[in-house]
Amino acid sequence: MQKIRYTAIIVLLVMLQISLYGGKWPASDYQKIMVLFTNDIHGGVDRMEARFMNPEFPPLIGGGAAVVHYVKAVREQAEKEGAGVLVLDAGDFFSGRPVGTRTEGAAVIDYMNIAGYNAMVVGNHDFDLGLDVLKARAEQAQFPFLGANVIEDSTGQVAEYLEPYTIVNVNGIKIAILGIATTVTPDLSFPDHVAGLTFLPEIQTARQWVPRLKEMGADLVIVETHTWTPYDRDAAFRQLLSDLEENKIKPDRRGANALEIAAMVPEIDVMFSGHVHRGFNTPYTDPVNHTLLFQNYANGTGLGHVNLYVHRETKELAGYDFVVDNSAIFTLVEDEFWLDEKADAVISAAKAKAEEGFHEVIATLPAPLRRASEGQSLLGNIICDAMTVVGGADVAFSNFGGVRADLNAGPLTPADLFSVLPFGNIITVFNVSGKFIKELMEDRVMGNSRGMLVSGMEVTVDRRKPNRERITIHTIQGKPFDPDKTYKMAVSDYLAEGNSGYGRLTEVSEDHRMNTGIMLRQALQEYITDYNGFRKTTIDKRWTEIK
Numbered sequence: 001m002q003k004i005r006y007t008a009i010i011v012l013l014v015m016l017q018i019s020l021y022g023g024k025w026p027a028s029d030y031q032k033i034m035v036l037f038t039n040d041i042h043g044g045v046d047r048m049e050a051r052f053m054n055p056e057f058p059p060l061i062g063g064g065a066a067v068v069h070y071v072k073a074v075r076e077q078a079e080k081e082g083a084g085v086l087v088l089d090a091g092d093f094f095s096g097r098p099v100g101t102r103t104e105g106a107a108v109i110d111y112m113n114i115a116g117y118n119a120m121v122v123g124n125h126d127f128d129l130g131l132d133v134l135k136a137r138a139e140q141a142q143f144p145f146l147g148a149n150v151i152e153d154s155t156g157q158v159a160e161y162l163e164p165y166t167i168v169n170v171n172g173i174k175i176a177i178l179g180i181a182t183t184v185t186p187d188l189s190f191p192d193h194v195a196g197l198t199f200l201p202e203i204q205t206a207r208q209w210v211p212r213l214k215e216m217g218a219d220l221v222i223v224e225t226h227t228w229t230p231y232d233r234d235a236a237f238r239q240l241l242s243d244l245e246e247n248k249i250k251p252d253r254r255g256a257n258a259l260e261i262a263a264m265v266p267e268i269d270v271m272f273s274g275h276v277h278r279g280f281n282t283p284y285t286d287p288v289n290h291t292l293l294f295q296n297y298a299n300g301t302g303l304g305h306v307n308l309y310v311h312r313e314t315k316e317l318a319g320y321d322f323v324v325d326n327s328a329i330f331t332l333v334e335d336e337f338w339l340d341e342k343a344d345a346v347i348s349a350a351k352a353k354a355e356e357g358f359h360e361v362i363a364t365l366p367a368p369l370r371r372a373s374e375g376q377s378l379l380g381n382i383i384c385d386a387m388t389v390v391g392g393a394d395v396a397f398s399n400f401g402g403v404r405a406d407l408n409a410g411p412l413t414p415a416d417l418f419s420v421l422p423f424g425n426i427i428t429v430f431n432v433s434g435k436f437i438k439e440l441m442e443d444r445v446m447g448n449s450r451g452m453l454v455s456g457m458e459v460t461v462d463r464r465k466p467n468r469e470r471i472t473i474h475t476i477q478g479k480p481f482d483p484d485k486t487y488k489m490a491v492s493d494y495l496a497e498g499n500s501g502y503g504r505l506t507e508v509s510e511d512h513r514m515n516t517g518i519m520l521r522q523a524l525q526e527y528i529t530d531y532n533g534f535r536k537t538t539i540d541k542r543w544t545e546i547k
Contacts, residue, residue, distance in 0.1 A: 361412065
């Protein structure tokens with residue numbers, strides 16, 4: 001029945017969008033609220049080169065200083081118009097660039113305080129350095145960290161350093177901002193970093209809190225969530241319809257995406273999501289609940305801006321518009337956006353301290369080293385080869401999501417390597433049987449799983465075969481594979497804790513694992529500088545896949 005409602009009403013979307021984009025909103029009848037939004041900043045508050053726009057002649061991104069200047073200009077305009085301004089972030093604020101990670105997020109919160117953020121929901125990477133660091137950043141922030149579904153086991157209440165929601169009053173319009181973290185956080189974090197916490201299901205949490213916020217007098221309900229809008233929204237919507245028809249989306253479902261929350265929870269007016277680093281120029285609109293869903297690109301390269309219009313008499317959301325090019329998001333290139341001098345000075349000083357010794361040239365790459373989202377890539381191969389060579393292992397595995405940037409041809413610095421491997425992971429070596437290795441690999445190619453980055457072996461993956469029969473290991477270190485032989489297998493300590501689908505590793509006893517103390521990023525640097533790894537590693541027969 002619900003699928004019929006969605007399918008029948010989908011034809012109204014075009015009319016709805018026309019009504020939202022067009023028309024005028026006289027201030028006498030409508031309260032204007034300018035919402036500026038970011039997500040997945042990952043420490044990207046410093047000025048940087050936009051190589052994703054032009055690898056050869058990259059324009060400069062202004063980062064946090066450009067955001068601050070823009071926010072100030074918007075606030076000045078809002079004051080003249082009698083409009084309200086909200087500045088929101090959907091999580092993963094610091095981990096990824098030196099100025100974020102090496103200051104433990106303090107430099108990013110300094111920027112956010114200067115910009116005057118109203119709220120931020122915690123992302124999974126905001127737990128990367130443990131709860132003490134997260135608590136310190138929450139205390140430093142002049143705005144609330146939100147997480148209505150992050151519960152302390154000892155009290156059964158929302159974690160004491162978080163708030164479930166915050167309420168802002170804009171000229172008589174009461175706006176509730178509810179924060180919902182993603183329940184996949186424990187699967188993407190070290191156990192010690194989320195110890196004593198339970199992440200309640202997203203839909204269940206929203207269903208609990210949204211009616212309460214309405215009862216408290218909220219006219220507008222905004223949900224900030226580190227759940228995600230899928231890359232392909234059309235495909236995701238078709239899947240949503242199928243899941244609704246088959247009654248697959250339950251309130252206690254864990255890992256719900258933003259489209260599912262919007263469909264399953266009435267009375268959410270607007271959502272701002274994150275986690276997936278894909279931005280969308282225009283919002284997704286739920287065809288039944290009419291929730292607007294926005295998401296920005298990541299790494300501090302852009303800013304989102306949408307103007308919401310609330311009818312003064314009914315206190316209901318009437319529509320929205322944008323400020324540039326029919327798009328809610330734009331890139332902060334310095335040619336177009338000025339920098340705030342105070343913010344630039346604060347961020348530049350923190351960056352200089354965080355990057356001491358990071359800009360010495362350690363090698364010259366004759367060609368770029370690129371990532372891939374599946375299968376082999378030169379950069380993925382080199383990282384795994386570094387783990388086997390420097391870590392003294394027979395084979396090595398890594399996950400695609402751990403490789404965060406490409407390397408360009410030319411001078412190579414530690415700062416470049418940090419951009420590739422920003423999370424400070426340590427190499428862990430296991431003594432396991434060949435049979436165990438095969439079972440682990442079968443785990444990673446089940447269904448539509450992308451597989452893994454590998455080194456030290458030649459393997460064929462035949463996806464025509466059923467699950468658990470897809471892997472054929474031909475050789476390890478050039479010798480025929482022996483399922484009964486004990487091999488040394490290297491992974492990051494992050495994967496060693498069972499994250500990202502490597503849960504089988506938690507079954508290995510402590511006397512068969514060794515923390516090498518070798519940082520993965522340092523191993524990569526040593527492999528490149530001491531072993532000429534960028535000349536030795538190639539695309540080879542290590543991973544052959546039959547679709």
